[in-house]
Amino acid sequence: MIPSITDSHIEDLEAKTGLIFDQERRQAIKEFVDIQACPGSGKTTLIAAKLILLAKSWKQSTSGICVLSHTNVAKNEIISRLERDESGRKLLSYPHFIGTIQEFVNRFLALPYCRSKGISVKRIDDDFCCKHIEANLAWGTRKALETKQNVNISDLQFRYVNHEFEKTVPWFNKAPPSASYTNLCSIKDKMFKEGLFFFREMFELAKAYFDINPSVIEAIRSRFPLVLVDEMQDTSLAQDEIINNIFSYGGGALQRLGDADQAIFSGDEKETSNSYNDLQLKVINTSHRFNPSVAALASRLSTNKVPLTSTQLINNAQPHTIYIVDELNRPRVFSAFAQLCANNLPLSEKHPIKAVGGIGKTKPEGLTVKHYFPNFEKSNSSKNFKPAKLIEYFRETQKITTCNADSYKIVLEGIRRLLDIAGYEYISISQLKGMLKEFSNHNEINQKIIGIQRSDLNGSHGWENNIKDLLTVLGLLDSYDVLTDFISYAAPRPVADDEFVSANIYAEEVNGRDIYIEVDTIHSVKGETHAATLMLETKFYEYDVHQMLDYIIGTKKTKPTGVRKPKFMKQLYVAMTRPKHLIGIAIDESRFPEAKRALAIANGWNVVDLTVAN
Numbered sequence: 001m002i003p004s005i006t007d008s009h010i011e012d013l014e015a016k017t018g019l020i021f022d023q024e025r026r027q028a029i030k031e032f033v034d035i036q037a038c039p040g041s042g043k044t045t046l047i048a049a050k051l052i053l054l055a056k057s058w059k060q061s062t063s064g065i066c067v068l069s070h071t072n073v074a075k076n077e078i079i080s081r082l083e084r085d086e087s088g089r090k091l092l093s094y095p096h097f098i099g100t101i102q103e104f105v106n107r108f109l110a111l112p113y114c115r116s117k118g119i120s121v122k123r124i125d126d127d128f129c130c131k132h133i134e135a136n137l138a139w140g141t142r143k144a145l146e147t148k149q150n151v152n153i154s155d156l157q158f159r160y161v162n163h164e165f166e167k168t169v170p171w172f173n174k175a176p177p178s179a180s181y182t183n184l185c186s187i188k189d190k191m192f193k194e195g196l197f198f199f200r201e202m203f204e205l206a207k208a209y210f211d212i213n214p215s216v217i218e219a220i221r222s223r224f225p226l227v228l229v230d231e232m233q234d235t236s237l238a239q240d241e242i243i244n245n246i247f248s249y250g251g252g253a254l255q256r257l258g259d260a261d262q263a264i265f266s267g268d269e270k271e272t273s274n275s276y277n278d279l280q281l282k283v284i285n286t287s288h289r290f291n292p293s294v295a296a297l298a299s300r301l302s303t304n305k306v307p308l309t310s311t312q313l314i315n316n317a318q319p320h321t322i323y324i325v326d327e328l329n330r331p332r333v334f335s336a337f338a339q340l341c342a343n344n345l346p347l348s349e350k351h352p353i354k355a356v357g358g359i360g361k362t363k364p365e366g367l368t369v370k371h372y373f374p375n376f377e378k379s380n381s382s383k384n385f386k387p388a389k390l391i392e393y394f395r396e397t398q399k400i401t402t403c404n405a406d407s408y409k410i411v412l413e414g415i416r417r418l419l420d421i422a423g424y425e426y427i428s429i430s431q432l433k434g435m436l437k438e439f440s441n442h443n444e445i446n447q448k449i450i451g452i453q454r455s456d457l458n459g460s461h462g463w464e465n466n467i468k469d470l471l472t473v474l475g476l477l478d479s480y481d482v483l484t485d486f487i488s489y490a491a492p493r494p495v496a497d498d499e500f501v502s503a504n505i506y507a508e509e510v511n512g513r514d515i516y517i518e519v520d521t522i523h524s525v526k527g528e529t530h531a532a533t534l535m536l537e538t539k540f541y542e543y544d545v546h547q548m549l550d551y552i553i554g555t556k557k558t559k560p561t562g563v564r565k566p567k568f569m570k571q572l573y574v575a576m577t578r579p580k581h582l583i584g585i586a587i588d589e590s591r592f593p594e595a596k597r598a599l600a601i602a603n604g605w606n607v608v609d610l611t612v613a614n
């Protein structure tokens, strides 16, 4: 039933794509076994290759392949690779499924449960739920919450326990006769009735579905006899349980891929463990991404002591540099790193240079990316462009003068948000593009979009007429009420025209070479390949680089213990394994004593003191 993949299939693919799959990777392609593989080892590439080979000989018309990932970024990466191949494209429609674990649970379990019980689902959105709760708190509850530390309003959720839904109410372990408790409970009950849910609650609705319809597991197994899971290291306990519950059985083919050393999922502490990260598998440790000198330094931060190696045979050691800064001189690190990059990166190198830190949010008393780069705004990163109003998408397109495809993509993002708020399932941009092409009034839709892009977006009257027309041609006018907030007019923000594009970028010309350093958080650059990466020390209760310094300079090798150190290690490992060529690190002078500087130099680092005037 499941097509087998042979060496000769793999060799044909190698010839077609120029990729090389060694014995370890070939085995991972031919068999359905869990794989742990280091950064840049080609997990995503391997999954796409395997899927293309499977698609070539997939015969069943009512059962298909299920591909699950943790993030939309990873899902879209797989989709875009399949789109480029004729056989791969077959996997983008029924009976196959490619999506995040969350989408899978919503679509095949939680939403069918709600339909069977007549529960309406209007919106699944953590931010929206938190704002809704905030807005509905009684005065007394708000005051009481303000006095409590570590109380998270996002914990006001349902759990399915012993065949019924129970509320978890933040800071109340048992039901007391208190007005605040009653207020929180009534807000939550109303949210359930109104169809407002947290993402995590979909897993509880799924549990309820298993309860009332135990045969659903068999049905899903027969629909998807073959399952591949990417980014397995970041799955939460709830996600892990559901994958095991449905797909871990004799006779099914389940393959999970990931890298336990890169597990930087930032969720609820109690929910982070999973059955995959504790497996003691032989890790594929050869990376196609970085050179041997990066491999040697990054290995020191591998929690599981994976000795990283590079597929590049020549060890062209680079001047990986630790920059010593102080409060006054922190921003100087960008210029110093720009010079290092200009002098050492090959001119042909097209990958971006990035500066990343663990903490991006403004925290005046802490140390964040903003302390190095005051213009940093997380929401301004092009990847994070997620404005509160649809009109901002159209305004954004007006800033693009050169490429129609880019501005069309921005409009599609806006339409995708419309569909999301109107309660439709998540679809990728390319799926949406394909869908719109199928519409009989496709031309009319395009003309309307172009008309709005060319219109004056500075007046509410014109915008309101335009938006009604757009909803009409899209067939979404019935959802007007749910969409009101998102489609309403908002005056332009008083910011520079190029804010979104340039706010997070440091630019400098060095000896006639333009160097751009994009500033971001470590979480945002997972899965990326950079030309060079600069790590900025930040503080979350403790200073991350400082806490990891002995590992970085190679004087400590034991597994870190405690609450924060293991997390810091994984975060810094993700950062240090992004670059192909060069690593930079910024640390404050007070946390880098003289004796350690000498050890760092002896163990492969350049040390540059930016606190000394030159």
Ligand SMILES: Nc1ncnc2c1ncn2[C@@H]1O[C@H](COP(=O)(O)OP(=O)(O)OP(=O)(O)O)[C@@H](O)[C@H]1O
Pocket: 018, 019, 020, 021, 037, 038, 039, 040, 041, 042, 043, 044, 045, 046, 259, 288, 289, 526, 527, 528, 529
């Ligand atoms: N089999 C291969 N032959 C040659 N190059 C490859 C192969 N597989 C991957 N690469 C290249 O190596 C780089 C990293 O690949 P990829 O992003 O798939 O790694 P990954 O294991 O998913 O990384 P990470 O764990 O950091 O997300 C890419 O530039 C990719 O083109």
